[in-house]
Amino acid sequence: MMRSDSSKHSSSSEPEGAEVVYLKDNVTIHPTQFASERISGRLKLIKQGASLFMTWIPYKGQATNARLSEKDRSLYTIRAVPFTDVRSIRRHTPTLGWQYIIVVLSSGLAFPPFYFYNGGVKEFLATMKQHVFIVRSLEDANVFVVNDFQNPVQFDKLTLVWGKARQPPLGSEEWATFLDSEGRVMDSKALRKRIFYGGVEHVFRREVWALLLGYHAYDSTYAERECLRYHKKLEYETIKRKWQQGISPEQAKIFPNFREMKGLIDKDVVRTDRSLSFYDGDDNPNLNVLCDILSTYCFYNFDLGYCQGMSDLLSPILFVMEDESESFWCFVALMKRLGPNFNRDQxxxxxxxxxxxxxxxxxxxxxxxxxxxxxxxxxxxxxxxxxxxxxxxxxxxxxxxxxxxxxxxxxxxxxxxxxxxxxxxxxxxxxxxxxxxxxxxxxxxxxxxxxxxxxxxxxxxxxxxxxxxxxxxxSIPPGTPPSLPVENENSLLYSQVSTR
CATH class of the missing domain: 1.10.472.80 (Ypt/Rab-GAP domain of gyp1p, domain 3)
Structure with missing residues (x-):
């Protein structure tokens, strides 16, 4: 428990079962603009049960400016404010002058600044953090947003904005601002941040998903991406032909379970997202494409093959990309992150x-x-x-x-x-x-x-x-999926294209 640096001022006894976890003397407010007119008191953090309360009681009988009456002191007295009613704490640590904090309530009202003439702001915040859920604002490092101790993330009961508010999806005009004249993403982190907070309008998903998944590099140009599509389409068709033409005895030795997995794919595909119009109806060609992509992946990655659930991951990709080869390579990129989810040893x-x-x-x-x-x-x-x-x-x-x-x-x-x-x-x-x-x-x-x-x-x-x-x-062990790829594997191909 924090100890007061002064014990000459008495305080009222605490309620039964309450524990004083922080106590600081000579914490002062200034009701007017005159520096000489100030009211000093004792600031406490009191824990009772699972709740935390703040009190500030002005000293009695203190010699202060005559213009400040006992009524003034009573007006600013804080008997017990629960932290469930507190929205945020703003800390001010000026280079010159005294440290102070401003306590803002959920209603939007704020108490006058509390000046710590003998220090103690750091200890106040550290003690508070032990008993309530607080998080530093992304917009201002000196603002600490407060939430309820008993159930820290019941946001639906609060009007707090945590971090940055959600935004509308990324649209065409804004998307263009992230690209240079040749199509390179100029600031990939800024783009990823923007998508994190708002997502993407559907019309741009095909282009953006290929970047997010690592199929296309952020610094690739329009021309390089188009060339990559061409070469990857040829590569995909080569792999696909291999299993369509039948597995040789040598291939059967390497992958004896291919036919069994192909049968599993056929069964899973007909059950995947059939309520969606894109996959609805008998003899839907998109189901055949979904089946072919999974079969090709099964042949492409002998070690992993096909497992139930993969059709669920591929389905939205094909829906967005609307291209068989593009969908395949985006799925390959996704499985580099999520493939360990399907390891047979789990x-x-x-x-x-x-x-x-x-x-x-x-x-x-x-x-x-x-x-x-x-x-x-x-x-x-x-x-x-x-x-x-x-x-x-x-x-x-x-x-x-x-x-x-x-x-x-x-x-x-x-x-x-x-x-x-x-x-x-x-x-x-x-x-x-x-x-x-x-x-x-x-x-x-x-x-x-x-x-x-x-x-x-x-x-x-x-x-x-x-x-x-x-x-x-x-808390997350190294190597826990998904993990970011170290480098885009198509970078070499991009460099080869650019030198032609």
């Missing part, structure tokens, strides 16, 4: 579920402890979310926006895990209040499909990622 999924458990332990320890007590610590109820990146949880348009946000890798390449935490936290009270066991929890999670607020999840996930910071990154 190592890729287990590493992500382990990382998720560590993040929940960090960001919602009561819920993590509940899972631990109820044999749910393997987090397998989140398996589908991670395996196919929430494919079955959102309608198509929202899913596409979610995927392009995740693919930016703007704040973290593991934003999908923070999205998992955000959803679990939103249903924290229901899960614990209804005492769900594993089977009930799995049923509950599956039935959330189509009922999850995407904007809220993205906002919450961003806040959680920022709040977790280095501790969150340290």
């Amino acid at each position: 190592s890729g999924m287990r590493s992500q579920l382990f990382a998720l458990s560590k993040l929940v332990e960090l960001l919602d320890s009561p819920l993590h402890n509940y899972f631990k007590q109820n044999d749910c610590l393997n987090y397998f109820f989140c398996f589908r979310w991670i395996l196919i990146q929430f494919k079955r949880e959102f309608e198509y348009e929202k899913l596409m926006r979610l995927w392009e946000v995740l693919w930016t890798h703007y704040l973290s390449e593991h934003m999908h895990l923070y999205a998992c935490v955000a959803i679990l936290k939103r249903y924290h009270n229901e899960i614990m209040g209804e005492q769900m066991d594993f089977d009930t929890l799995l049923k509950f999670i599956n039935e959330l499909s189509g009922h999850i607020d995407l904007d809220a999840v993205l906002r919450d996930a961003e806040a959680l990622c920022i709040f977790a910071g280095e501790n969150g990154a340290a």
Whole structure:
């Protein structure tokens, strides 16, 4: 507990069960513009149960300017303000002068500045952080946004804006500002940030997704991208012909399960997104294309082959790209990130579920402890979310926006895990209040499909990622999928094209 630097001023006794976790004397306000007219008092942070309160009581009988009456002191007295009513704390540490803070309430009102003539602002914020959920604003490093201690991410009950507000999708005029005259993206980080906060209008998805997935390099020109499409189309058709013409005995030895996997592909494709007009109806040619791409990938990547769920990941890509070769190579790029999800030993999924458990332990320890007590610590109820990146949880348009946000890798390449935490936290009270066991929890999670607020999840996930910071990154073991490619594999081809 923080100790006062002065004990000559008495304070009222605390309520039963309350604990003073911070105490600072000589914290002062200035009710007027006159420096001589000030009121000093004692600032406390008091924890009672799971709640944190702030009090500031002016000293009695203090010799001050006659213009300040006892009524003035009573007017500014803060008896007990719960931090659930606090929106933010603004810290001011001028080079010359005294440090002070401004406490802004959820209503928009603010208390007068509190001046710390004997220091203590850093300790005040450090103590507060131990007991309430606070996150530094992205817009101003001296602003600390406050949330409720008991259920830190109940954003629907608050009017706070965490970090940067969501924006409309990236449109044509703005998209053009990111490109130079030859089509190069001039600032890939700025582009990824913009997409992270708003997504992309559908008409540009074909071009943008190829960049986000790493199929095209951000610094490639229009001409280089067009040339790449041409060469990659030839390469794709060569691979496709190999399996269409029949597998040789030598190939059969390398990949004895190809025919079995081809049969699995045929069964899965006819069940994939048939409610969507793009795949609806009998003899739909897009289903044949979907089947051919997966079969070609199966032949292209002997080691991984085909696993159930891959058709779910390819379907939106084909819907956006509307080109067989382009879809194939974008799918190849995606599988370089998500391929470990389909490892037969489930190592890729287990590493992500382990990382998720560590993040929940960090960001919602009561819920993590509940899972631990109820044999749910393997987090397998989140398996589908991670395996196919929430494919079955959102309608198509929202899913596409979610995927392009995740693919930016703007704040973290593991934003999908923070999205998992955000959803679990939103249903924290229901899960614990209804005492769900594993089977009930799995049923509950599956039935959330189509009922999850995407904007809220993205906002919450961003806040959680920022709040977790280095501790969150340290909770995710190195190599946990998806991981960013070190270099675009088509860079060599681009360089060859440019020298022709």
